[in-house]
Amino acid sequence: MMFHLQSFLLTTSVVLLSTSAVVNARHSEFVMLEGHDQVESYTSPLPYTYIAEDDLPDDFTWGNVHGKSYLTKSLNQHIPQYCGSCWAHGAMSSLSDRIKIARNATGDEINLSIQHILNCAGRVAGSCHGGSHTGVYQFIKQNGHVSYDTCAPYIACSSESTDGFCGHVDTTCTAINTCRTCTHGAAGCAAINVFPNASLAEYGTYSVLKDMTSVSHKIKAEVYARGPVAAGVNAEPIVKYEGGIVNNTHFWNMMVNHIVAIVGWGTDKATGKQYWIVRNSWGEYWGELGYFRIVMGHNALGIESTIAWATPAAFTVQNFPCNEDGANCQDAPSFESSSSSSVRTQYYTDPSKDGVPLGALLSQK
Numbered sequence: 001m002m003f004h005l006q007s008f009l010l011t012t013s014v015v016l017l018s019t020s021a022v023v024n025a026r027h028s029e030f031v032m033l034e035g036h037d038q039v040e041s042y043t044s045p046l047p048y049t050y051i052a053e054d055d056l057p058d059d060f061t062w063g064n065v066h067g068k069s070y071l072t073k074s075l076n077q078h079i080p081q082y083c084g085s086c087w088a089h090g091a092m093s094s095l096s097d098r099i100k101i102a103r104n105a106t107g108d109e110i111n112l113s114i115q116h117i118l119n120c121a122g123r124v125a126g127s128c129h130g131g132s133h134t135g136v137y138q139f140i141k142q143n144g145h146v147s148y149d150t151c152a153p154y155i156a157c158s159s160e161s162t163d164g165f166c167g168h169v170d171t172t173c174t175a176i177n178t179c180r181t182c183t184h185g186a187a188g189c190a191a192i193n194v195f196p197n198a199s200l201a202e203y204g205t206y207s208v209l210k211d212m213t214s215v216s217h218k219i220k221a222e223v224y225a226r227g228p229v230a231a232g233v234n235a236e237p238i239v240k241y242e243g244g245i246v247n248n249t250h251f252w253n254m255m256v257n258h259i260v261a262i263v264g265w266g267t268d269k270a271t272g273k274q275y276w277i278v279r280n281s282w283g284e285y286w287g288e289l290g291y292f293r294i295v296m297g298h299n300a301l302g303i304e305s306t307i308a309w310a311t312p313a314a315f316t317v318q319n320f321p322c323n324e325d326g327a328n329c330q331d332a333p334s335f336e337s338s339s340s341s342s343v344r345t346q347y348y349t350d351p352s353k354d355g356v357p358l359g360a361l362l363s364q365k
């Protein structure tokens with residue numbers, strides 16, 4: 001029976017795909033590139049194996065755990081020009097949230113560089129013309145690091161993009177496009193070769209297409225134990241969303257063409273039904289301060305079909321001190337042998353190691 005429904009859902013998507021190609025102007029921003037050959041990479045136990053559904057709270061959001069928010073800032077993928085990089089935003093903001101959670105929301109927030117991904121992950125992850133959340137995770141894991149956004153800020157361009165000023169900027173994957181500083185006058189900009197960065201330990205997926213009956217339990221346990229997840233959705237019906245709980249469960253609206261992040265869930269008092277709390281990347285003037293809510297358990301707009309999670313491996317909490325012009329950070333031997341090196345790295349402990357969900361731990365604080 002499961003097999004039949006699966007193939008029905010898949011067939012429906014394929015039919016819709018060809019229909020929408022004819023009538024619809026919106027390009028899908030969810031694209032799996034050929035270079036993306038590893039969709040999962042993990043060995044740790046998944047949270048649903050040690051958290052029973054009955055043990056999960058009725059309401060839980062990383063936006064308010066015992067009065068504190070563990071979410072990083074809202075983003076806008078379409079500024080300074082239109083860019084179909086939702087996949088990078090959904091993936092990177094949930095990874096940034098998990099770093100914030102690992103730091104108990106102390107210290108200045110670490111914001112990971114989405115532009116580093118656009119500049120360097122074009123073969124595996126995507127571009128301003130679409131990509132995938134799991135592609136981002138594969139790239140960071142294999143590359144070994146992603147920079148922080150203060151050395152490669154978001155400019156909404158990738159190499160093939162011609163929107164806005166994109167035709168005039170170089171976004172190739174070079175050292176200077178991974179982390180840079182600029183000086184006045186003729187000297188221009190220079191690469192920084194040792195910079196604060198984060199690395200990635202494991203990543204994986206959940207999907208209602210693999211597992212119809214218990215996917216909500218799996219997603220909730222994942223969010224509760226380890227933090228927000230990236231998720232696919234069909235963006236068409238929410239372009240004009242003005243708040244409330246999206247309750248559209250039509251099969252023909254389940255084809256994923258956009259990536260967002262699930263940060264928690266709640267229970268609707270009027271209906272007693274649960275809904276997801278989801279962060280978009282269209283600015284805070286859209287939806288409910290950049291977020292939307294959507295019914296849980298019906299794969300509404302495909303929200304339970306394309307989930308991806310990732311855990312950090314390590315991240316820099318104290319940097320190697322570079323000079324303003326970066327001169328002392330351009331040549332590997334000088335910083336490796338430097339006696340002034342005070343670099344500190346925080347290593348991530350996966351809650352799946354001892355089976356204590358971070359949501360439960362931090363609720364007690």
Ligand SMILES: *[C@@H]1O[C@H](CO)[C@@H](O)[C@H](O)[C@H]1NC(C)=O
Nearest residue numbers: 102103104106346361362365
């Ligand atoms: C965060 O809080 C937990 C639980 O109180 C504690 O074990 C951990 O050491 C803290 N981590 C940091 C980086 O502050």
Ligand SMILES: *[C@@H]1O[C@H](CO)[C@@H](O)[C@H](O)[C@H]1NC(C)=O
Nearest residue numbers: 072073108109110111148150
């Ligand atoms: C990251 O972004 C947040 C929100 O804008 C900001 O408060 C924080 O200072 C940023 N962190 C750094 C290191 O720039």
Ligand SMILES: *[C@@H]1O[C@H](CO)[C@@H](O)[C@H](O)[C@H]1NC(C)=O
Nearest residue numbers: 193194195197315316344345
């Ligand atoms: C990444 O940060 C670590 C310290 O957390 C540092 O040792 C390493 O050199 C950095 N990598 C790059 C490419 O700058």
Ligand SMILES: *[C@@H]1O[C@H](CO)[C@@H](O)[C@H](O)[C@H]1NC(C)=O
Nearest residue numbers: 245247268271273274275295
């Ligand atoms: C969604 O709509 C259906 C039909 O109108 C209704 O029965 C159900 O209670 C609604 N669910 C929520 C969570 O609003």
